[in-house]
Amino acid sequence: xxxxxxxxxxxxxxxxxxxxxxxxxxxxxxxxxxxxxxxxxxxxxxxxxxxxxxxxxxxxxxxxxxxxxxxxxxxxxxxxxxxxxxxxxxxxxxxxxxxxxxxxxxxxxxxxxxxxxxxxxxxxxxxxxxxxxxxxxxxxxxxxxxxxxxxxxxxxxxxxxxxxxxxxxxxxxxxxxxxxxxxxxxxxxxxxxxxxxxxxxxxxx
Numbered sequence: 001x002x003x004x005x006x007x008x009x010x011x012x013x014x015x016x017x018x019x020x021x022x023x024x025x026x027x028x029x030x031x032x033x034x035x036x037x038x039x040x041x042x043x044x045x046x047x048x049x050x051x052x053x054x055x056x057x058x059x060x061x062x063x064x065x066x067x068x069x070x071x072x073x074x075x076x077x078x079x080x081x082x083x084x085x086x087x088x089x090x091x092x093x094x095x096x097x098x099x100x101x102x103x104x105x106x107x108x109x110x111x112x113x114x115x116x117x118x119x120x121x122x123x124x125x126x127x128x129x130x131x132x133x134x135x136x137x138x139x140x141x142x143x144x145x146x147x148x149x150x151x152x153x154x155x156x157x158x159x160x161x162x163x164x165x166x167x168x169x170x171x172x173x174x175x176x177x178x179x180x181x182x183x184x185x186x187x188x189x190x191x192x193x194x195x196x197x198x199x200x201x202x203x204x205x
Contacts, residue, residue, distance in 0.1 A: 001185040001194065004068050006044035011061040013095060019064050021105040024192040025072040026138075029096070030112030031122065032078030035142040038175035039112060040065070040073055043185060050075055062099055071192045074099070074106075079122055100135065108136040108191040110184070115141040115155045115172070119162045127163060138187050139165065145174040 012018050030036045037050040044067060063075040076096050100106065109130055113119060130137045141159065144152050152172065160167040171187070173180035 001182075001189045003044050003185075006046055006049050006065055006067050006073075008049065009064040009066050009072070011063050013061055015098065015102055018062075018099075018103070019072075021103065023066070023070065023072045023105060024107045025064075025074050025103060025105045026107060026188050026191065027074040027076055027100065027109045028112060029076045029109055029126065030078060031114070031117075031120070034078070034112045034114045034117075035175060036075065036078060036112050039110075039140065039142060039173060039184075040075060042175045042178060042181055043188075044073070062095065070194060071188075072105075097129075100130070101133065106135065107193075108138055108188070110138045110140055110188070112140050112142055113159065113170075115144050115152065115159070116146060119159055124163060127165075136191055138171070138184070138191070139163070139169060140171045140173050140180070140184055142173050142175070144172045144179060145176045 009019050010017070028036055028040055040050045041047060044065075049065065050063070060077055062077070065073040065075070067073055076099065079093075079096075100109070109126075111123065111126065111130075113123060127137055127139075141156060147155065156167050156170055156172065160170055163170075171180050171183050173184060
C-alpha cells in the first residue's frame with residue numbers, strides 16, 4: 001500500500017466534535033510509551049505527523065488523520081500512565097469506549113504492545129471487549145529492534161500465550177528498521193476494503 005498523503009484533521013473529546021463519518025477508520029490504541037506515535041509516523045512516511053514526546057500520556061484527545069483521502073487513522077489516548085492527573089485519566093476510558101462503540105465507520109483497532117513488556121489487564125480486557133463487539137483487533141509488537149532475534153521469538157510466543165492468541169497474529173514492528181511496516185499497512189488496507197498494490201498494478205491500462 002502506497003501512502004501518498006497524510007494530514008491532521010482535528011482533535012475531539014466526544015462524538016459531537018468528531019469529523020463527518022465518510023471514510024473507513026482504523027484506530028490505534030496502546031499503553032503510554034509503547035511507540036504509538038512512531039508507528040503511525042512510520043506507516044505514513046512522515047517524521048512528525050503525530051507528535052512524539054518523551055513524556056508519556058501527552059495524547060489527551062482523539063486525533064483524526066486523513067490518509068490518501070481514502071481512510072482515516074485515529075490516534076486514541078494512551079492508557080496506564082500513573083503520572084497523568086487523575087481527573088484526566090478518568091476521562092480517557094469513557095472517551096475511548098464511546099468512540100469505539102459508536103463510530104460506524106470504524107473497521108479495526110491496531111493494538112500496540114511493547115515487545116519487551118508483559119501484557120497487562122488493560123490489553124486483555126480491551127481485546128475481549130473488541131471481540132464481544134465484533135471489532136477486529138490488529139495486535140502489533142513494537143520496538144523489536146531492541147531485542148535479539150531469539151528473544152523476539154520468545155517474547156512473541158509469551159505475549160501470545162498471555163493474550164490467548166496465535167503467535168502469528170502478532171505483527172513484529174520496528175520504527176527504526178521499518179520492519180513490519182508493509183504487513184501492518186496490508187492488514188489495514190484489507191480491513192478498509194482498499195485495493196492491494198498488486199491488484200492496482202493489474203488493473204492499470
